[in-house]
Amino acid sequence: MNEERVVPQRQAEWAERAVRDALREASDPVPAGPDRPGREQQVLHRIERARSRRPTVREERITLAHGAGGKATQTLVEAIFLDAYGSPGQGPLEDGAALPLGPARAVLTTDSFVVSPLFFPGGDIGDLAVNGTVNDLAVCGATPRYLSAGFILEEGFPVADLRRIVSSMASAARAAGVSIVTGDTKVVQRGKADGCYINTAGVGLLERPVALSVGNARPGDAILLSGPIGEHGTAIMIARGDLDIEADLRSDTAALSEVVARLLDAVPGRVRALRDATRGGVATVLNEVAGASRAAIVVDESAIPIRPEVTGASELLGIDPLYVACEGRFVAVVDGGYAEPALRALRGHRLGAEAAIIGQVRADPPGLVLLRTGIGGTRIVDLLVGDPLPRIC
Amino acid sequence: MRFVDEYRDAGRARALAGQIAARCRPGREYKFMEVCGGHTHTIYKHGLEDYLPENVTLVHGPGCPVCVIPMGRVDDAIHIAEQPDVIMTSFGDMMRVPGGQSSFLDAKAAGADIRMVYSPLDALKIARQNPHRRVVFMAIGFETTAPSTAMTVLRAAEQGVDNFSVFCNHVTIIPAIKAILDSPDLRLDGFLGPGHVSTVIGCRPYDFIAREHGKPLVVAGFEPLDILQSVHMLLGQLADGRCEVENQYARVVPEDGNPIALAAIARVMRLRPYFEWRGLGFIPYSALGMADEYAAFDAERLFEVPGIRVADPKACQCGEVLKGVLKPWECKVFGTACTPETPIGTCMVSAEGACAAYYNFGRFSRERVREATRV
Amino acid sequence: MCLGIPGELVRFVADQPDLALVEVSGVGRRINVALLADEQLQPGDWVLVHVGFALSKISETEAQAVLAYLEEMGQPYADELDALRTSNIG
DSSP: OOOOOOOOEEEOHHHHHHHHHHHHHHTSOOOOOSSOOOHHHHHHHHHHHHHHSOOOOOOSSOOGGGGSSSHHHHHHIIIIIIHHHOOSSSSOOOSSEEEEETTEEEEEEEEEEOOSSSEETTEEHHHHHHHHHHHHHHTTTOEEEEEEEEEEEETTOOHHHHHHHHHHHHHHHHHHTOEEEEEEEEEEOTTSSSSEEEEEEEEEEOOSOOOOOTTOOOTTOEEEEOSOSSHHHHHHHHHHOTTOEEEOOOOOOOOOHHHHHHHHHHSTTOEEEEEEOOTTHHHHHHHHHHHHHTOEEEEEGGGSOOOHHHHHHHHHHTOOGGGSOOSSOEEEEEOGGGHHHHHHHHHTSGGGTTOEEEEEEESSSTTOEEEEOTTSOEEEOOOOSSOOOOOOO | OTTTGGGGOHHHHHHHHHHHHHHSOTTOOEEEEEEEHHHHHHHHHTTGGGGSOTTEEEEEEEEOTTTTSOHHHHHHHHHHHTSTTEEEEEOGGGTTOOOSSOOHHHHHHTTOOEEEOSSHHHHHHHHHHOTTSEEEEEEEESTTTHHHHHHHHHHHHHHTOTTEEEEEEEBOHHHHHHHHHTOTTOOOSEEEEEHHHHHHHOSGGGHHHHHTTOOOEEEEOSSHHHHHHHHHHHHHHHHHTOOOEEETTTTTOOTTOOHHHHHHHHHHEEEOSEEEETTTEEEETOBEEEOGGGGGGBHHHHSOOOOOEEEOOTTOOHHHHHTTSSOGGGSTTBTTTBOSSSOOSHHHHSTTSHHHHHHHHOOSOHHHHHHHHOO | OOOOEEEEEEEEETTEEEEEEEEETTEEEEEEOGGGGGGOOOTTOEEEEETTEEEEEOOHHHHHHHHHHHHHHHHHHHHHHHHHHHHHHO
16 A cells, blocks of 8 residues: 555645645644643634634635535625625624615615526526515515516527516515515626526615614524425425426425514514525524624524425435525524514414424534534534535445 | 434434443443444434443544545546536536646636536436537446446447446445555554445455454444444444454345446446555555446546646645544644645545544534533 | 435336336435346335435345344333332332
8 A cells, every 4th residue: 555656746736835824824822721722722723713814715716606605605705895895884794784864774685596497396586586685674674665676688588488587576576565666677698697687686674673683692592493494495406407306395485574573573672683594504594693693502403394305305415404595484593581472473474384493592612503413412513615515425 | 214214213322322331341442433434424413422432432434435536536537527528527526626726616617517417327318418529427436336337337338328438436445444454553443334335345345354354343324323333233242352244234235235236347347456545545456447348438548638646735644534543633734724615635525524524513522512502 | 435315116117127216205216226126126115225326125124123123222221211210209
């Protein structure tokens, strides 16, 4: 073994550079604590230092991972967008921005939709484009009011398909109680887009005296989940057809404004944070809360609602459903003393019928999401590095 | 789910944990290697170390087929993928694996047509649908996966699909275990044998481990209770002074493996005289290439690949981690230069690699995690 | 290293003797069963699926044997629990 063969050889420049940089950094002394740091402290210190490095986009080109909602997306937002635009406020990034507009408090948000296929069991890109933006407003505590609709269409796109999409947008808007009040259309050459992309921006009004933020979670708070996880992402993966799997599964796309309002009214002032679990799934939301609140979140795996078909598809494809997207589910952080009335309020609504209390917020270790596994072990649920890709090993 | 949920029962796990503890001699350290990355995944995904006494350590072995692919082979595959008429196909696992210059994900962003497939048969289907393109399947995996590639090539030959070929990176598990056993600084008390490889090769090929190296081996399934039971069986052998190959996973693994699968491999593939494993170096007769009879389906012969070896950075200590000599966190670059976002060495590449698993799931001491999650 | 998932063979695909529909928790996929040509597979059998191929037929008897062994192993533990409970009551 280890017999060196005579083969042309070179070094991986990127790896050598990373090692040089890191070793230079590692020669900085570990800050002295009350005791000599043990191995856990040293390892943690190293990982923390690696994580707190100023985010940089190392890739020369955008890859699909930059759009997957995990670490690569976060790095892109911090290193490219926030670096240039400046951070909107002091607190963590939320799904929408609260704006003082005269006497009213408004929330503005925007989202783009590039789902493929355009039509899938349970919905299409049209209702997704309405519900997605409505939900971003709702989880900021706002009542959604107005939407814009921007279309990027590909030359050759069937008008019948466009009609179908627009009509489902109209009915989704009616259902959510919002008006689509302005829009824009661009057509690009064949091959320059995947049929139809939609951007929607939304304005909502903050009518309740709420101050929701992922940075607000405190030890003792309860973590609630409004329904079963992973259905949208799994339904889309199946609908794409290239995995050749079949299951009776529909996207969970829905407007959450009503069920959110019910929750906010049932336990006024006791809801600390809301986030809809879209790209990156429930695991990503929990990490955002734990990170922004500098608290630990402990979740019970067996309490997380999930349909057998989502479990089946996840097992078959080697994917962790905690990272799979939903389009009609949200995570609520609620004062622990009000978890039960909050749960009752959610369950009283069609879209929260299968809601559950899935975990608690604790003080230590800050920034971490821990899972008590079904079999009784524990593990860390981290941010995802790339897309949740099907794997064989 | 049948044949799954039964093996994830917390009550049975607690009972088994009690029996495991009862079989451990206090003061004695037990070190077992789970050869297979799938086992590593199960151990971390379910938090199984919580069920093991402190003096039982599981060492994560070399059985992650993605992690052991040398960077030079990734460069070769990307070189093929960059040819204008080529569609490169592979499993999702390969997309982020770094080469000397870039990964499939980067190459795809730069314009190469690289597609993810669930099965090699899907790659063959893409070839049939695109008769004017050359479709290459980047084959990875141990003996578990090699039969699927072989069957796909046989089917391509039968159907006369002449625009399909395989860039073959299949590796074989026994030489890797041998390489680890031959290492002078090794200290292991036994092995959890790779369950799914064994469905193909059976249990006999492990006999030498018990006979010549005096280490017990239990072929283990992939559910949490399978792993705990296998640890229990290993401890039983040590307690009784036995040293055998046992099969905990008999519901899936026949003693003699799968003869049709072995025949398919033998027909389509040949052992390479040597092959480089990331972290372990060159190991003789440890990988499969395409047989001469199937040269028409061999991407290595159809395309001129650079074939340049890319050395791992000297600071990377994956070899020692793979042999169980070092713990992941003892490596100088762990968590500094080498992170799951920018993996420098093989053990950080896939989520099942020993270092990635440790970085993601295991970086806190068991006591602290236990304390934090106490009900 | 190799993701293998137990699934139930639901039916064979007409005119394609090598293909069968296999279901995992209500999720179906066509799976190539040529590697199990010697096993006389029938609908209702369970197989281990890996990258679109069935690698092995799962033995119900062996599965039961493991579970029975685990039950038996859990027995002293359960007895102990019972004893504890009784002593608490007593």
